[in-house]
Structure formats: C-alpha cells, structure tokens
Amino acid sequence: MGDFRRILVIELLGGIGDLLMVLPAVHALGRRYVGARVTVLTEEPGAELLRTDPWVAEVSTSTDVRGELARVDPDLVVSTSMHSGIPGLVAAHGCRAVTDLWRNPPADQRIPVRYLEILRAEGLIGETDPTPRVHLTADELERGRQVVGDVKRPVVLVRDSGMAVKRWPYFDELAEVVPVLELPAMSLRELGACFAAVASVGGVVVGGDTGPVRLAEAMGARVVGLFGPTTVERYGYGDGNLQGLPECPHRRPLAITEQPCWWSARCPLAEDGPACMAAISVRDVLGRLSGGGAGRASV
Template sequence: MRSILVVEVMGGLGDVILALPAIHALALSHPEATLHVLTLEPWHVLLERDPLVGEVIPLAGRDTAEVRRAVEDALDRIRPDLSITTSRRHGLPGLLEAAGGVAVTNLWRSPPPDQLVDQRYVELLALDGVIDPRYAGQPPRLALDPDELGAGRELLSALVPDGRPAALLVPDSGMAVKRWPPRHWVRLTSRLLAAARAPVLVAEEPERWRELTQAGAVRAPRLALRQLAGLYAAAGEAGGACVGGDTGPVRLATAVGLRAVGLYGPTVAARYGLHPRHGVNLQGLPECPVRQPANFTEQVCWWDAQCPLTEGNGPACMSHISPEEVAAALGIG
C-alpha cells in the first residue's frame, strides 16, 4: 500500500468521530502508506493535526454533484491502492470500485443490534483483510497539541476558579427528539451543586437553556471545535465529566478523554452509544413500541419530536431518563 483514501461524508460531527477508530486502524496497519481523508467542512478540522493522517481534503458542498466531483478529483490525483467510504449515497460505491485498487464500499452490511457503529466499521475492515485485527476495539480518539490543551486548562480555570470537578452539560441537539427536558437539566444542576461539582453549560443556543444558568450553571463561551475539545480534555484531566444526548459534541468529549453520560431515547444506545471505556449509556424507555432500531428516521416521532405516547408533550423516551439516574451514573448518588 502506497496510498489510502477514506471518504467520510455522512454529514455530521458525530459521524466523523465514529470513523476515527477505522481511520487510525488503517494508518497503523499500513505505516508505509499515505492516508488521505476526504470529509465535510467544518468537521475536517478535527483531523488537521492528526499525526496519522497525511492529508485532509475538506469538502464545502454537500449535494450529490459536489460530492461526486470532489471524490472523482481525489481519485484521479491520488490513485489510491485502497479506497473506503462510510456512506453509500451519491453513487460513491460505484466511483470507488471503478477507480482501480481495492475498494471497501459497504460498512453497514448486516449490522447486529448490539454492536456499536464505530466498532462495526473496524470489524468489517478486519474481516475484509485491510486492517490488522489487533487494532480493533479501540475507542475514538482525537489528537490535540500542547497549546490547545494549555488553552483548555486556562479556560477551565476561568470557568471554575475554585477547582471543583466540572460537569459539562450539553443540552443541544440537532434533532429536537433527542433533547432531554429542561426541567430534568435543572434538577441535575441542583444535584451537581449539592455534590460540590461545577455545572458548566456548553450550548450553541444558550438562551434556550437560560433555566440552567438561573439554577447555577456557569455558561461557557462559544468555542471553535478544537477549542471545545481542549476544554473537554482539560476537564477530563481534572476529574470532570460530560452529560448530553446522542450528539456530536458529546462524542467529541469522549474522544479527548472526558468521561460522559449519554442520554439515549429515540436511538438505540447499544448501536449508537458511547464506547464503554469512556462513557455510560442510559437508554430511555427501552420498551418503546414505536422505536425502529434498524431505521430510526422512519419513527413517527423522529422529524418533529411529536411523541404518540405523550400526545405531543415531548419524547417519552427522553423524559423517562431521570436526573437521579444520571446523577448515579456520574457517581454522585
């Protein structure tokens, strides 16, 4: 192997992080090869300082024509001996298979219901003989440089000057159906304060969650992705933790070593949860009759968060996870 191309255009921050174990396993299995990763902006910055990645190819556009053009250009320029895609959209399997070399174009085949997505990727690459099986099982990890970690420590010290362990609260989600109720966040904030923990609100839309700051949470400033990763890493060093739903920023926290409690309602924690080395997954309402583990986007609640079990008053599966359950997972009882 002289060159390897990984195409990761699933679309989200969390998708890039889920691909990290496979990306690193490929680099470690073929140390003599240059590893190229084509992925979407702005998530490409997560790979820019990774010592195992030779080139990051950012893609701004997301429609099929733009994705195909970018992949075709990369294939023509790199002429990879091995090409891999995590997505089967945009006609990518056909493009990679027609380019010559070895192509792995289906990392979604026959998924078991209880295997994490990132681990499934690596297992299939091992079964296909393109990575060394000894690199399977590793959790996602993001490389930070000393300056980024130093800046994270400074920010953490400013947010929590008394040195209490920080609990970074991540209530936002791109899908309303994945959001934990505000009243639960407020109760958890009170429990954290009573246990001498420092609740820190990390949110793109902090005004939506003003109840948390009114309850005593400190608001973190809006940060670029790698700055946020630095804050997470510093909090992890200081014995902190993170709480949030099935969302990219929570996965980012675990990728830099911050222990997290993941709140899973409409999606299945056994499949989309956090790696057990770095997180605890809480599944709300496991017996939900409308959940479709094989294709959660077809659930009646998915797009508008209108839960048929509560007559539209918020997702029952998310409400089912109690603040007391989260507090116990954080070790504060």
C-alpha cells in the first residue's frame, strides 16, 4: 500500500443513497491512511451528512471538478462517477486513481461490498465493514430522542422513493394496522438523529430503495426494504428486505436505467403502476415487522 497524504473521493451521482453507499469506502480509506486529508466532492443535500464525520477532513460541493483537482492536489482519487469527462480529468491530474467502482459488477453482490472489494483488489484497503455509518453530534442525537419521545417500537414509513417507479402503493393500508410514528419535515441530519432514536427504542423504518431509508440503516435502525425495479441482491439493506415480482422478465439488475419502466413508471405488466411494487402485500410487510428475514413477493 502507498502512503497517501491527500485523498479525494468524487461522488457526483446525485442521490443521498449513492453517497451513503460509498461511505464505507470513504471510512476505510480514512482508517487506513490515518495521516491523510480526505476530501469528499459531492452534492447537497447529502453533503451535510459528512460535515462532522471524523474520517472526512473536508466536504466540497463545487461543480468544478477540474478546479477541485487543482485545489486539493490529491495523490489518490477514488470516484464513483463516470459522467462529464470525470475519469479523463482525473487521469490528466496524473495521480494514483480508481475511477470506475462500477466495473464488472456481479448481479448478486451489494454495491457497497463491491466498492470495497475493488479497493482491496487495488491494494488500497484491507478487510472492513460494509455497513454505512453517519456521525452526528451528541446534541443532535439528544434532540432526535426528544422528537421521538417515549414511544416503544414505533414504525416510521418513508413513503416517497424519489422516483415513481420505486413507490409502494399500500402505505395507507399499512398505517391502519401498525403504530406509525409521524415525523415533521426536517433536515437530513435531524432525520438521522430521529432514526437513531427510533433504533434505540426498538423501532423499524419501512420504505423503498431511497436515500432516507439508507440513512436509517446508517443510523442503526432496523429496516424493512421494499424493492421492485431494483434488486435486493444489489441494493438491499440488512436482511429485512422484500423483493416484489422477482421473476419479472423486464428487470435488468446491472442496467436498471435501461428497464422500460425506469423513467416513466409505466409497467409493461400492469396498467395501474409497477407490478413489482404492487406485488409486495401489507401482509408481507407485517411478516417482516414481526421479525421475518428477507423474502420475495410474487403475484
């Protein structure tokens, strides 16, 4: 392994979940190169989650990748982002670089694990935990406990998934039969603190493949993940996931944006929304809430 002093991690895929999936790699680099200054180039609102991270010296939200390379002058660059000529800009800088963490992915390996595997193969890190962890202040965590209060084993529903194709249609029905904790609008850091409090009282967070649910996982909460167009094998959380319509012939685990439903949420198998999400029943979710492991739901 080399002795790097200035490490730049570029994560410009745009999603909160994308940033959280590379976070174990960021932490692995910080732990391996203790004297190095680690800078993460990413986007808001996810950037706010790193601002008290002990392994991250600086968070930049600049849109000028070339300028950031010149300013930081890294001797190691790790990037998840292939767009906008980023690999070429990194290559021109001339330092050690890993600019394609998406290369040759197995269909049955979770993305954070794949990132770490590639960095190990490059000789940059050793064995490490693939679970993301977000670091908040003690004051923030206390405020989260105050918001959640004394309720025991609450269920928090993350109804939105960022894209219509990932939305589960039965949240209202589920809310009628479980003790739902409704959280007010808040920042990501405040939400993370509430998720930590939910975890501390035995609560569960239910939601699809989306950044806020990945944040709940990073705060130690038990998660029931609802997956349709994306797969549990690649994108799942822990072991409490449900995969809707696993036999769908249109699903492409390694090319999700090329699926006919991805951008429009128009499903080739159903007229009223994604059949894969509708295939996950309230009963399926109740089974996970009562302690069942990962499962598959079909029509």
